[in-house]
Amino acid sequence: DTAVSQTPKYLVTQMGNDKSIKCEQNLGHDTMYWYKQDSKKFLKIMFSYNNKELIINETVPNRFSPKSPDKAHLNLHINSLELGDSAVYFCASSPRTSGGYNEQFFGPGTRLTVL
């Protein structure tokens, strides 16, 4: 029933490990996003995909690699995790290709803790 879902909700891992976060939306939207929210609640876009095509790639370390197998899914793989990667990662989706011209629907977030 959930519109935008993410797994896992919590992720605790050691520095240097590789991990993935999965996102799925059942809203039929064309555009999906990954955001990072730091400890000060500052929310910043990382990536955006439209119909499986990358359209926004902010200044994110190349250890972060998004992958969209279809327009309903956008996964985030992170290699060689660092302490500074600890944050809450949100997936979102929006209708059409105009991205932020429309409202965005957010998932519940994945709290990543790197030890």
Next chain:
Amino acid sequence: SQQGEEDPQALSIQEGENATMNCSYKTSINNLQWYRQNSGRGLVHLILIRSNEREKHSGRLRVTLDTSKKSSSLLITASRAADTASYFCATIDQGAQKLVFGQGTRLTINP
């Protein structure tokens, strides 16, 4: 880069009172959106106001936009305990495809 700046950073009021939050931004925008985030949850879209609109209402919410001052305000009337949350403004620039969020206002409604 951060676009919107919310003011105040934190606001605590009594239930039933009105709450006003302000947002300032720096560039020419296509639209401005307000989102709510309850503790430990994702963001929920509240209202979108386009650059050619000056005021918009949705239930107990009223949003104003002044493009000449590059500012917006969110008014929540007759506040309830359930309104306790962080509120974020977000803008999208003309020709851009991404939302840029401010740092939010943490609103606490005291019963």
